[in-house]
Amino acid sequence: MILRSTIDRIFETARVEEVIGEFVVLKKAGSNFKGLSPFTDEKSPSFMVSPVKQIWKDFSTGKGGNSVSFLMEHEHYTYPEALRWLAKKYNIEIEEAEQSSEEKAQMNERESMFMVSTFAKDYFHEIMLNTNKGKAIGLSYFKERGFTDETIKKFELGYCFDEWDNFTNAALKKGYDLKFLASTGLTIVKENKQFDRFKGRVMFPIHSMSGRILGFGGRILTADKKAAKYLNSPESDIYHKSKILYGLYQAKKEIAKQDNCFLVEGYTDVISFNQSGVENVVASSGTALTPDQIRLINRLTKNITVLFDGDAAGIRASIRGIDLILEQGMNVKVVQFPDGEDPDSFAKSNSNAELAAYLENSAQDFINFKVSLLLKDSNNDPIKKAGVIRDIVTSISKIPDGIQREVYVQECSRIMDISERVLFSELAQLLKKGLQEKSKSSRQQNTPQLNPNEIPPEFAIGQEQTKMGLVKGGAVTNQKIDQLSILENEIIKILLLYGNEEVEFTEEVIHVDDAGKEKIDTRKYENTVSAEIYVHLHEDEIEFSNVLFQEIYTEIIHQLNQLEKLDIDGLINHKNSEISTIVTSILMEKENPNRQLSNWEGQNIEVKSALEVLAKDVNDVVYNLRRVLIGEKIDELMSEAVSNQGSPIDLEVIRNYTSLKMRLFEKLNRVV
Template sequence: MITRNTIDKVFEIARVEEVIGDFVQLKKAGSNYKGLSPFVNEKSPSFMVSPVKQIWKDFSSGKGGNAISFLMEHEHYSYPEAIRYLAKKYNIEIEETEQSDEQKVQASERESMYLVSEYARNYFQDILLNTQKGKAIGLSYFKERGFTDETIKKFELGYALDEWSAFTDTALKKGYKLEFLEKTGLTIVKRNQSDPNQTKTFDRFKGRVLFPIHSMSGRVLGFGGRILTTDKKAAKYLNSPESEIYHKSKVLYGIFNAKQSIAKKNNCYLVEGYTDVISFYQKGIHNVVASSGTALTSDQIRLVSRLTPNITVLFDGDAAGIRASIRGIDLILEQGMNVKVVTFPEGDDPDTFARKNSLDQIEEYLEVNAQDFIRFKVSLLMDEVKDDPVKKAGLIRDIVATISKIPNQIQREVYVQECAKIMDISERVLFSELAQLSKKEEREASKRPKEEQQQAFTVEKSEKTAFKKTDQLNKLERKLIEILLLYGNKEIDFEDYVEVEDSEGRTKLVKENYQNTIANEIYLHLQEDEIEFSNEIFQKIYFDIIHQLNQEEKINPEFFINHEDTELGKVVTDILMDDEKYSLSDWGRKEIYVRTKDKNLSKLVMDAILNLRRILIELKIKELVEEETSEEERNSMLEMIVNYTQLKKLLYEKLNRVV
């Protein structure tokens, strides 16, 4: 685990404008920088970076944060991966917390396997590009496929010499351990049964061109190798075996190069093979990944769902292959994703189609021929059943089972109506079948442990409760957090109205002036009324602010920007960057001036506090009115309502409003 000291060093040294500048073209805009959003397509800049605050905000997508959160959003790194990336960029030595011997061995083993895999990638590419055999055999194969030098380097393609142990021998001479060469599957080790110390080693991928398989963050996990000879006994494609770092069911080929484009285009093209991905990418369609010949899994779908809810599956013209593949696509629907299908002409696959056509022609074909998956499935299978009633009944059950996977009820109903038309059957029959399936699922769900059911009920109940919170209350709580973060340390003059009795015993409000810091003033008012924030993140920020005041006697917004809770950091960034959107339009040059919030801070503070009280009182009155009470309790409740109403009138008077 990375130490807090290393994380603090990263935050201290890393400059948000330098980190983002590696990915986005930034231009100076006053004290800030602006540029085009890297998350959506746009012509006018909506992306703002503040070197002073060390934060960024994309006003188009609503995303924002610090350098770490940018890498997590743009590069889809995990928090530790983002820290490691910045540590490497700024030459910061990474310190790790003390681990148990078992943890050390496991971490060391994984890292050793990554290092061996990365060495193999470099070795195979060097053989391909810089040796006579590599150029004559491997490179010529890729050139025949139409791959350019730039594409070959982009995908780090390689070639393994057609020799029994050329790679293994070289790796061992370089100091890499046979243990990790074997565990990654790069080397096959045959042990003598009578004497285990006697071994023979073989290169798994000998004589094959190689396609490195990367994680989402770009680390080499394994390889796919294609044989170039016509040996019928050898598999055409061979993948690395399952290992500590490579699980083929959790990986998509090309995801590292495709992730930014998938997020930006809000769609992912799913193909079958390595060359399909590369040919599409080379033509200019970058949002494409492959399942690498394996049946699609839930883990692979979840990888895509982190980037987009939309998948377009590309099938070649082989009808038998299509029928075999569509069975796995129900999994995508289960994840609540939108699925479309494109089939290519007979004899074509994505690779050959991409090589035959221009980018414009490919894009036009994909757009025109994309079909909704369920409609596609119905029309495809209807050809098989023809007039056979038994087969047609089976198809109906199959289609209804597919529709039942869709979480959205409205979508399910629309599909039932569409399928009824295509299959020439009444909607009533389809809805009846769907209801039976739903009941079956409910029965299975009821068999789950009671703890799970109770947990589901608690979550649902809490969501309903959260939903009842008014937008107005949330806005006022946000306003108080904003005031604390921006102006909390300032000491200013306040004026308040206190109740006094005149000589005739009548109550009136008298103005009183005093000095206080804004943070202390807000704290005293909230303490006096025993107010807690209804928004959990605002409450957490507020507690941390009070803790800072108690420890350091001042508020440090940077602590929240760099908070390990990235959601909290995003909320604070949104607040701190709120006014920066005005500088995007350069309104000052057009002589349009936005009134700043710090012109009358005391009024800003008191209005926020008094309005928060007012809303809470209104909610309390509403709660009392709706509460069921007995005859005995009713008088007491009415008295409370009257008292709260009087208090509300007093607040309106302080706010200079009329009820």
């Protein structure tokens, strides 16, 4: 267990903008930073980072928190893992108490798979560098490919002995469970025997964007025609081939810096380019390019340059990938290598300067690439030329931005010597067809979607909110928002922002004169906001329906009423990430880019400040909370009366509650 003193030091040192900047391209926006959400596929940035408050908020999903919560959300780290990542980044030595056997037993399966994968990476790397067989077979292969010691270390390359169970036995001796060796695919288990999946192969560890080992690629070194040349880890809880890009961990900083990403096919293409000084390069690892892979790049840059082999297979792959990239709103260029060359061989046969010059001078936009490629086969045949034009317009139709579509139509018109009117007509038909297909698909799914802009993000109906208890019973009824949760959230908001403010309140005092008539007097008094709210809720014995809100409320009241100081950082950095998310959502509410602001000043309308109406806001939220609770109590009594047929209804109690509710309506100036 990491000691509290170390945790405090990590939180004091870590800068949220630096941490998130490792994964998201952030741009200055006033005193804050903004960028595209790393959790959704969005076109307009709604992800905000506040260096002053040291918090972040993703307004498209409602998620938010501090540096630790970001790593937990984005990289699926546990709380201790996120702390260790930050400690490593900022060179902080971790002091910890020894884990108990119970704590070790609590390690979940996913984390155990990561541990096994990390051990495998270290083991394969170590035996290649420090054993005779490893040096003679594995290391010599990489040296023959021209890879330097520095490159081999950077990509943590390795070798698996050509023996049935050498790695498996080594892992078992170290205490790793065979269950996780099998679930990661490192070991194949059959009946009463097990053997190494990657035996006799050189190893390419595959990292996540943050550097965690997700899986491996292994290349065979023998001429066995029955065995696959390259073998990847099987799909698992931590390895999804279609959602991974090889080399992204090593390339992410340079991609953001160069504002461009080179996309290649294989592991050695990435490694050779890196060694040649081109570090902003990733590989699809031999798979057909997927939208998930493109979205990974989209977090770092809007520009992709596709590099494919000069053979027919590479050309077909590049054509398939172009439309997918355009659909994601990315800018795409293509570099085609000479026949017989691939990125790996070309990088080895040319100097660093020659490679850089070729990449710059040979890059074409997708229209010129398709024209130069497809017209070769048309032989001036009008039918085939029409097919080329239709193919290009189909690609243009994939672009979500209307202005870009029009520019590309004009470019196609110029290159292909055809009128823009004809091209726009064809484009309109394709767009209409696409809309019809989407509409049809939507009707078939028949899944009504709740517009997240219609309600505050923290109350958007979803998995996180259901888990937090914001939606009663985990279900949505007629898309109604839980009124109690909204009011409880408002109380927390007022306490966080103004809890220690001293405000003048007005109290109504009811007197009964000698004639028995009620007389209402008012008196003014000063009190802190936290004390006023506490008195109201305490005298009515009100507890929050949301357990997280209750925990936050209890902590705030304790700090403000007992310590007379609110530790905002302690709540932001709370060990419960859900509490951190709620607090962050409230503090970042004003930064919401979708928040509609009224231009009252421009209309010469005077608007009172938040402090001027603070007393009214406190009274309103307390009275409304009472009103809702009383309404629920009346409903409960009526429901009991209906279910207990024959039992007398206590009408006096219901009348008293109704009278209280009417009085609250009067206080709130509500029309009944």
